[in-house]
Amino acid sequence: MFIQTKEMLQAAQAGHYAVAAFNVYSLETLQAAIHAAEQENQPVIIALGERYFGTVDVEGFAALTKSLAEKASVPVSLHLDHAYEKESIVRAIACGFTSVMYDGSKHELEQNIAYTKEIVELAHQAGVSVEAEIGSTARGAFSDEEEGTGALTDPASAKEFVDQTGVDFLAASIGTLHGMYTGEPDIKLGLLDDIRQAVGVPLVLHGGSGTPDDTMQQAVAKGICKVNVNTEVSLAATNYLKQAADNPMHLSDMMAGMQQAITPVMARFVRLLKNPDA
Template identity: 70%
Template sequence: MLANTRDVLKHAQHHQYAVAAFNVYNLETVQAAVKVAEKEQQPVIIALGERYFPTVDVEGFSAMVKGIATKASVPICLHLDHAYEKKSIIRAIRSGFTSVMYDGSKYELEQNIQHTAEIVDIAHMAGVSVEAEIGSLARGSFSDEEEGSGTLTDPLLAKEFVAETGVDFLAAAIGTVHGMYQGEPNIDLGLLEKIRQEVEVPLVLHGGSGTPDEIITKAVQAGICKINVNTEVSMEAVSFLQRYFKENEMVHLSTVMADMQMAMEPVMTKFVQLFANR
C-alpha cells in the first residue's frame, strides 16, 4: 500500500526501529526493495534523488511505483531525495510522491529556514510530508552525491530549525558520509543523543552504506527512524554485472536484469533486518 512517509516514521519512532530508504534508479531496484519489504514484513521508502531527473521520467516513475505499491502488503513510501530546486519538489508533489526532501544545507541557517518553511507550506497543502537537513555530510568513495562540508548538526540550532520550519523529519549530520568511508568511521552518537533531546520529530541518518552494524543499532536505539542506503546496493549490482559478463559472452537483457535484481535483494535484506531493531 502507498503510505505517507510521516505516518510511517511516526510509527517507527514510537516502536523504536528505522525504515530503510533505498535510492532507486529503475524497475529492478524498485522491485527488489518492495520484494524484500514484503518478505520481511517491514515498510520501505523508495527514494528517487533529484540528480536522477535527467535520466528518469519522474511522472512515469511515480506511476510505476504507485502501481507496485498498491499491490504490496506493507506500507511503501515514495520519497524525493536531496532536492535543491523548488520546481523539482513541485514536480514530485504533482506526480504523487508521499514525501520530499529539501536540502538547503548549503545556505546559512536563516536562509535554510526561510526556504525550507516555504517548501513545507507548499507540500503540506498537498498532504505531502517534508524532510530537511541541518549540517552536511562529506562525500566518501563510490558516491554520486554532491560534496558536502561535513559540518555536524548543532542540537540547539536543530531545535530552532524544526520549530521555525514545521518540517516533519530531520536529517542529522553526526559523522556519516555519502558513499563508503575512507578510513575508520568517526560517528558521534553522543551528539545524536543531544539532538534527540532537543528535537521531537523523527530523525534521519544519511549514509547508511559502510556504517558498522553496531553503530547502526545504537543510532536506531538513540532515535534514528529512517536510514538512507544507496552505495552498497549500487556496488553489489555493478560487481554482479562485472562478474556476469566475464562468465557469459552474450545473454538476453531480460535475463541479466532479473538476475541483477536477485543479486541486490540480499544486500537490501541485510539492511531491513538490521534497521528493524528486533
C-alpha cells in the first residue's frame, strides 16, 4: 500500500521503532527494498536522491514506485533524499513523492531556517512532508554523497529550527557517516537524548551503513524513527556483479542475481529496526 511518509513515521514514533529508507536507482533495487520489507512485514521508505536525477527519470520512477507500492502487502512511501535545489523539490512534489528532504546544512542557521521554511510552506500546500538537517553528516568510504563537515547537531539550534520552520522530521547529526567507517565509530547517543528532549518531531539517522547493530538499536530506542541506508546495499550489489562478471551470463540473469544478493542485506536492516518488544 502506498501511504504518506509522515503517517508512517508518526506510527514509528508511537510504536518505538524505526523505518528503513533505502536509496534506490533501478528496478532491481526498488523491488529488493519492497520484497525485504514484505519478508519482515514492516513498512519501508523508497528514497531517490537528487544526485540521481541525471540517470533516473524522476516521473517514470515515481509512477513505477507507486504501482509496485499499491500491490505491496506493507506500507510503502516515496521520499526525495538530499535535495539542494528548489526545482528538484517542485518536480518531486508534482509527480507524487510523499516527502522531500531539503538539505540546507551547508548554510548558517539563520539562512537554513529561511530556506527550509520556504520549502515547508511549498510542500505543505501539496500535502507533502519535509525533512531537513541541522549539523552535517561527514562522508566515509564508498559513499557518493557530498562531503559534509561532520558538525554535530546542537539541541538548542535544533529546537529553534523546528519551531521556526515547521519541518516534519529532523535529521540529527550524532557522529554517523555517509558511507562506511574507516575507524572506530564515535556515535554520540547522549547527544541524541538531548536532541530528543529539545524537539518533538520524528528524528532521522543518516548513515545506517556500517553502524554497529547495538548502537542502531539504542538510537531507535532513544527516538530515531527513520534510518537511511545506501552504501552497504551498494557494496553488496557491486561485489555480486564483480563475481558474476567472471561467469558470462545473460544480463537478465545478472540483474536477477544482483536483486537476490541485496534483498537479505536490506531485510537485515528492516529487521534490526523493529521494536523488539512489539
